[in-house]
Amino acid sequence: MTKIKSNEEVQMSIRVNVNHLNTRHFLWYVVSTIAEKKNLQQYDHILIPMEKNKTPFPEFERYDHGLGPDYSAKEMMWRSNPDYDEKGNAISLYLMENVKGAAPLIVLKRTKNRPLAFPLIMNVIEQLEIFNQYQHLKIGPAKKELFKKSKEYKPPQFKENPPRILWNDKVIEFPADSIEHEVCKIAFSRTIGKEISWDEIAKNVDGLPKDKLKTGRQSVYDAVKRVNHKTKLLVNKELFRWTEKAFIRII
Numbered sequence: 001m002t003k004i005k006s007n008e009e010v011q012m013s014i015r016v017n018v019n020h021l022n023t024r025h026f027l028w029y030v031v032s033t034i035a036e037k038k039n040l041q042q043y044d045h046i047l048i049p050m051e052k053n054k055t056p057f058p059e060f061e062r063y064d065h066g067l068g069p070d071y072s073a074k075e076m077m078w079r080s081n082p083d084y085d086e087k088g089n090a091i092s093l094y095l096m097e098n099v100k101g102a103a104p105l106i107v108l109k110r111t112k113n114r115p116l117a118f119p120l121i122m123n124v125i126e127q128l129e130i131f132n133q134y135q136h137l138k139i140g141p142a143k144k145e146l147f148k149k150s151k152e153y154k155p156p157q158f159k160e161n162p163p164r165i166l167w168n169d170k171v172i173e174f175p176a177d178s179i180e181h182e183v184c185k186i187a188f189s190r191t192i193g194k195e196i197s198w199d200e201i202a203k204n205v206d207g208l209p210k211d212k213l214k215t216g217r218q219s220v221y222d223a224v225k226r227v228n229h230k231t232k233l234l235v236n237k238e239l240f241r242w243t244e245k246a247f248i249r250i251i
Contacts, residue, residue, distance in 0.1 A: 035134035101129025158188035179223035
């Protein structure tokens with residue numbers, strides 16, 4: 001049954017919260033990705049990965065546009081269009097207003113909802129403006145800490161020989177052929193948020209069919225906890241979340 005929104009809800013629009021720290025991280029991420037491209041040319045198209053909880057991502061807020069019922073009716077008409085993406089439109093407007101010398105090639109439309117992801121392609125219009133903004137964000141007194149944190153952030157990566165996770169400047173190692181090794185190897189071969197059952201890990205560890213497994217659910221659960229304990233200790237973040245009979249990678 002469709003929920004009917006009140007007039008007050010209908011009039012509330014969505015926009016990017018320009019003052020939020022996450023949004024400031026996002027602006028630096030976009031500008032620096034463009035400016036640091038080698039041999040940047042006018043009209044270059046720069047693909048910038050954009051996925052919530054994986055790359056810097058802006059924050060949103062609801063606000064009353066104050067433009068009256070006619071504008072609200074237009075917004076409702078836009079939202080009824082299957083090609084209209086409210087958050088994608090808000091990000092596109094933010095980028096056009098806040099990035100100097102480049103603009104989104106197309107209005108953004110999400111490629112998936114969980115985690116929220118968009119195909120962001122920036123069209124370079126004026127290199128000098130991009131470079132000037134890059135330098136301003138890089139050395140501006142109010143942005144020094146932001147620059148430092150943005151440059152330091154690196155998403156976790158799984159490597160073999162020896163098995164380890166590289167996260168920011170930390171190295172988290174695991175014994176070869178251990179359950180933790182198998183947990184990480186399989187988890188990093190899947191997209192973030194993809195559920196992985198405990199018995200899939202057990203089958204890979206034991207090399208046996210499901211009805212002859214020696215590694216139990218509790219052993220896999222404990223291995224996931226050990227990985228989370230190590231990442232929490234070194235980077236203050238957990239990598240996995242456990243469900244009833246499975247786990248997912250959240251970063």
